[in-house]
Amino acid sequence: MTLGVQYRAGMSRAFLDAASGQPLHPAAIEAENTLRDRTWADPNARHHEGVAARVVLDAARATVASILQTPAQTITFSPSSPTALRTILDGLGHLDRPRWLCSTIERVVVRETLQCWAPHLHPMDPDVDPTDIPVISTDRTGRIDPNSLRDQLAALGASEHPVVVVLQAANAEIGTVQDLAALISVCRGYDCFVIVDASNALGYVELPAGWDALFADAGTWAGPPAAAVVAVAESSGWRGSGASRAPADSIDVNVAVQAAAALDAVHRNENERNRISELTQRLRDELPSLIEDLEIFGDEHNRLPQVLSFSLLYVDAERLATELDRMGIAVGSGSACAAAAGLPSHVLSAIGALTHGNVRVSVPWNCPTESIDALLEQLPSAVESIRRDAGV
């Protein structure tokens, strides 16, 4: 059964939009093939088949736990980031009139989930406007200043109220990695429940301890796109229904296995992570001398190895992306003309970046060096031709 889809293979493509989706990691495919016979039963059932699935699920849990350096029982699997975040928020119903805080560059799906869920948890609090979750600004590189965080927490009344703080470990659009250790340390001065969105960072960069809860999209480490991991620290104030100290799993065991196997493979392979980092560094070093009026975004040092974002003055991003695609190169963009909503990326806006002519390169796992060669070779002439047509 091929769903009637015919795919013409053998075309040499440079795929540089991994943030939108990438092929499943070979380790995930191998793990699934090996364990498929033992993962189909209900892991909560007490019969032999159920126990077999439970053993596999626990192994997947232990794999993720060892990477996060947390006990295995704190890890659960979820079908998506919003579901993962809701699972975490569901355990915060006992907090007394909490305040909320996230950054201006959180993922849209995270902000929307907060806006949707916060009022359900505390419908009677007149001081919290559910349509207006307070946000903390970043500097031009996308980093949150710990001192601003301290000021904002104080302004929110963190001395009197608990504050639920949601912070991303790294930004997939500009690649900036936050100084989470410093930010968490500030939060510890108050009664904060710190939730970390570790998507894009987990597996690629080391994460500090000290968070109360953490979630991450498996698709960001070449795992299955319909999977996320959730971690709730034992020391945190999270309370599930009844005596539960950790959220329940809500995922196909098979998918959990793929997520854990891919994460383990990415985390272990430091050589490949370094190689990917060198590919984006090469773009960072070489592009400014090849093309005029090009601005590169994100923190130069504290960055994801796989992401590089830049904008080109006077260039229509949609036209550039279409032109590059015709040349065999796939890239992403945060520009308004490339977005379905017709608005520029809120991340680019928040850091004051030029929002038109934006190109976001996100390098997939095992990306051939030739993909970067192709971009460096084709981009200057594509940009020149678009600028020439625009008359600038």
Next chain:
Amino acid sequence: MRCWNNCPAQSNPFDEMQGCDVTELPADLPEAAAWVDERGSLCPAPIIALGKAAEQWPSGTVIGLLTDDAAAAVDVPAWCRMRSATLLDSIELADSVVAYTVELG
């Protein structure tokens, strides 16, 4: 782009302005040597028009941009940064139109 930059070729930009239908511009705009009217066009057109206009004036000149493109709120300051220009003011008018004035660097 409408207004003076689209006028029949004339050497003096002020003459070009007179050649245009300047009555279309909203009243009470801040003072500027020229107004680039990009109402109705989307990014990157307003910034391209601003860039083209800027090339025709010396450093220190104040020029204005009229646009209803939401991206301009970020892109005009970014353009000023890249071109060493100074964003003097942005005034919200009717119908989501914003009037930006910049001093060329």
